[in-house]
Amino acid sequence: MPVFLRSLLALILLALSALAFPALAQGPSPNGSPIIREQRAVMDGLRQRTDQLEKQIAANSEDDSHLVDIRLQLEETERQLLQSSVAFRPRLTEINNRLDQLGPAPAEGQPPEQDLVTRERQALLAEKAEINAALGVAEDQSIRINALITRITEMRRDLFSRLLTRRYDIGTALAGEVAEAARNEATDLYRTVASWVRFVVQFKLRSVLFATFFALLAAAILLIGGRRLFGRLFEADGNVESPSYLSRLSVAFWSTLVPTAALAVFLTTTYLLYDYFAVLRGDIGTMMTSLFIVIGLVFFVHRLGSSVLSPRLPNWRLIAVDTQAARLLLWLVSATAIFTGIDVFLSTVYSVLDSPLSLTVGESLIATVLTGILVVLIGLVRPFTGEDGRPRRWHPVLSATLFLLGGVTIVAALLGYIGFARFLSTQIVVTGAVLATMYIGFLSARAVAEEGAFAGTTLGRRFESRFSLDASTLDQLALVVSIAINILILVVGVPLILFLWGFQPGDIQAWVYKAVTGIRIGSFTLSFTGIFWGILVFVLGYFLTRWFQGWLDGSVMARGKVDAGVRNSIRTVVGYAGLAIAVLMGVSAAGIDLSNFALIAGGLSLGIGFGLQNVVSNFVSGLILLAERPFKAGDWIVAGPVSGTVKKISVRATEIETFQRQTVILPNSDLINSAVGNWTHRNKLGRIEIPVGVGYGSDAKRVHEILLEIASNHPLVLKNPEPFVLFSAFGDSSLDFEVRVFLADVSNGVIVQNDVRFAILEAFARENIEIPFPQRDVHLKREPPAEKWPIDDDKVEAEYFERAKALEEKATPQPAPRRKRRKPDPS
Structure with a gap:
């Protein structure tokens, strides 16, 4: 055989081997698919972890915080299980594609296929069955995890219900042994704190001083920065006789929020640094956390009451109460917060020291009853002065609400429902303070959004001087600031209220995760993250379109001396095209599948065909006007009774300004279907x-x-x-x-x-040329009198002739006086 033929045959065999290699390579390896082995190991680990968490549920059935932590771990396990299931998808897609290439096995009576193809199909089918089995195990495991999460939710609900409805024996709380137990617990508390103080002085004094100094520094930076940033909004000015409502709201809101935030930063930083330097023991750390919370609570309530009632500066009060009533109300509100804080702190101390239950019940009974009495006293205050000069009470609805809350707290405590009484008294103080602060913030945001209000603030004046903004732009900026304040209040206030009502941080974390990853509504998944990215992409596309419009109009067409009307048409078309692209990109970024809206689109098309045909007609007519340009912006046109200058051509209507400065909006379909005169179409001649x-x-x-x-x-x-x-x-x-x-x-x-x-x-x-005026000769046709008048009717005949004569004199035109010719001006 010639060398050339041998070489050619070798090349052909090599090519055939290369073609056959992918099919052989796609077959499963003798040891099985690595992805199956890897993901099975992951699933086995997740199953063992689920077993451990199930045992922890039974062991911590009475601990709400541990149950929340277990729930978070279960949800994380479910997410990992989902990721493991998704990992099978690429290999499963490859198997299905290869099976489609191989086709079905030959039926009986058909020619047999090669053994290599049969073995490959059987191996692929076996691997596919193995993957489906693994996916089935993952689905069963997911169902089990969801059942455990539901079980935890029911256990927490039952735990909270038992906490509120459990009844204690008040007799044991009032027995003489309680006083002795209180003295013993006070001694134990003193010894515990004293031993910790000695430890700190001997070994951790520098760490404590360092941590305290930096915590004070952080709080001072926040406080001073708040004063410099908000200026007059931070503290009331006694020299101002009649401050505006916006100023009073702003001072009340920021003078409460900024100092409270500074104190919170100090307390939080102190605790974190103490914990970092190993200053705190377990028992001391728990008690210090409770003490810091109580300090922050009392300070917050007192600061809020001082800002709203303003006992020293009557002009800055948000509520028009008397000065004496303002001082009394501030004292009552602060006392309520103090009693509630003492109850919270002592309950923590008793829990740490493992005190007798009777001592805890007795202390909570006294604290809740005192809190209820203070709430009732607040309802009894007469803060207003009537027109007759006599003190006047609160509004009946508010008084009834205060009496009801205080009375229910007292009765519940005396009946032995200490848990419910403590919960109610705490919510009255803390939730009431948070809601009051949020309400003041909402009022401040609404006041800022009013026309001209933002320009009068310190921040508004800074923006005006820094960026040279006009009043209209400042009002638009005020709306943005108002929306930002509302969002900030909701983001901070709503989770805080949820925490106060018994929800754990893990609950909020789970809700946020569901909101971020997506909420399924039928077959549709709503993802707030996707919506956020979609809005962000749309806004970015919108601003890019505006920038491109400005660049095209100001740099390209202006230098090219393009006609103003042509520039307006091109700018309009580019704007609508960019807006459409931005919408499509935003929808795509949001992850919205438009195929889900096919039915809605069909309904809309039917509606367009019947009810929206005029809108569609105007839209199409607008596109025709922009394309053909029978007139452009700046042209003088006449359309029926309307004559004026074209100001703007949009896709729905055209704006025309008449010579009387009246703006007329004409639908585009009217301009397309009727004759339009254009005085300046080609030129202005x-x-x-x-x-x-x-x-x-x-x-x-x-x-x-x-x-x-x-x-x-x-x-x-x-x-x-x-x-x-x-x-x-x-x-x-x-x-x-x-x-x-x-x-x-x-x-x-x-x-x-x-x-x-x-x-x-x-x-x-x-030239003595006369400009004449119209002249008319009027001839009256008068009928002759009747030949025969009624007998003895001379009076009727005389009246008839008098009326005829009067009509003749009235109809005869009087000669108009001849105008004198004006002599020419000698100058």
Whole structure:
């Protein structure tokens, strides 16, 4: 065999081997698929972890915080299980594609296939069955995890219900042993704290001083920064006699929020640094956490009451109460917070020291009863002064609410429902303070959004001086600031209220995760993260479109001396095209599958066909106007009774400004389907006519010369085409002429007509040419009197002739006085 043929045969065999290699490579390895082994190991680990968490549920059935932590671990396990299931998808897709390439096994009676293909199909089917089995195990495990999460939710609900409905024996709380137990616990508390203090002084004094210094520094930075940032909004100015409502709201809100935030930063930083430097023991750390929370609570409530009631500065009060009542209310509110805080702190101490239950019940009984009494006393205060000068109480609804809350707290505590009484008293103080602060914040945001309000604030004046903003822009910025304040209040306030009502941070974390990853509504998944990214992409596309419009109009078309109307049309088309692209990109970024809206789109198309046909007609007509440009922005058009300048052409309607400065909105379909006159379509050249009449005794040729001379001498009249005077008609009372002139800019027609008429009047006065007025001869046809009047009816006949004579005199026109000719001005 020749060398050439041998080489060619070798190349063919090599090519066939290369073609067969992918099919062989796609077959499963003898040891099985690595992805299956890897994910099975992951699933086995997740199953063992689920077993451990299930045991922890039973062991911590009475601990709400541990149950929340277990729930978070279960949800994390479910997420990992989902990721493991998704890992099978690429390999499963490859198997299905390869099985489609191989086709089904030959039926009986058909030629057999090669053994290699049969073995490959069987191996792929076995691997596919193995993957499906693993996916089934993952689905069963997911169902089990969801059942455990539901079980935890039910256990927590039952735990909270038992906490509120459990009844204690008040007799044991009032027994003499309680006092002795209180003394013993006080001694134990003193010894515990004293031993910790000695430990700190001997070994951790530098760490404590360092941590305290940096915590104070962080709080001072926040406090000083808040004062510099908010300025007069931070503290009430006693020199201001009548501050505005916005100023009072702002001072009340920020003077409460900023100092409270500074104190919270100090307390939190102190605790974290103490814990970092190993200063705290377990028992001391728990008690210090409770103490810091109580300090922050009491300070917050007292600061809020001082800001709202303002006992020292009556002009800055948000509630128009008397000064004495303001001081009393502030004392009652602060005392309520103090009693509630003491109850919270002592309950923590008793829990740490493992005190007797009777001591905890007795202390909570006293604290809740005192809190309820203070709430009732607040309802009994008469803070207002009536028109007759006598003290007046709260609104009946508010008084009834306070009496109800305080009374229920007292009764529940005395009946032994200490848990419910403690919960209610705590919510009255803490939740009430948070809601009051949020309400003041919402009022401040609404006041900022009012027209001209933001410009009067310190921040508004800074923006105005820094960026040279006008009043309209400041009002728009105020709306953005108002929305930002509302969002900030909701983001901070709502989770805080949820925490106060028994929800754990893990609950909020789980809700946030579900909101971020997506909430399924039927077959549709709503993802707030996707919505956020979609809105962000749309806003970015919108601003890019605006920037491109400005660049195209100001840099490209302006330098190219493009007509203003053409520039407006191009800018409009680019704007709508960019907006459509931004919408599509935003929808795509949001992850919304438009195929889910196919049915809705069908319904909309049906609605468009019937109810929205006028809208669609105007839309299509607008596109035609922008494409054909029979007129453009700045043109003088006449459309039926409307005559004016085109200001804007949109896809729905065209905006026209008449010469009376009236804006007329014409639907685009009317402009397409009817005749439209355009005075400035190709150019601004135009002709105007000025009619004038002279008396029948005038010299017509001299009149023609005068009119032609006046028209030719006007500076705005074109010489070519030259002016023309037409002897148009023999009128009823005059010889009618018409002056026709051409102007370079037809929009100056009114000015030229006015000037020419004045010139004609002066010229006719010099030439003694009369401009006549209409004359009419009126002939009355009178019927002759009746031949025979009724007998003895002379009176009727006389009245008839008197009426006829009066009508004749009234119908006869009186000669008009002849106007005196005005002498020419010698100057």
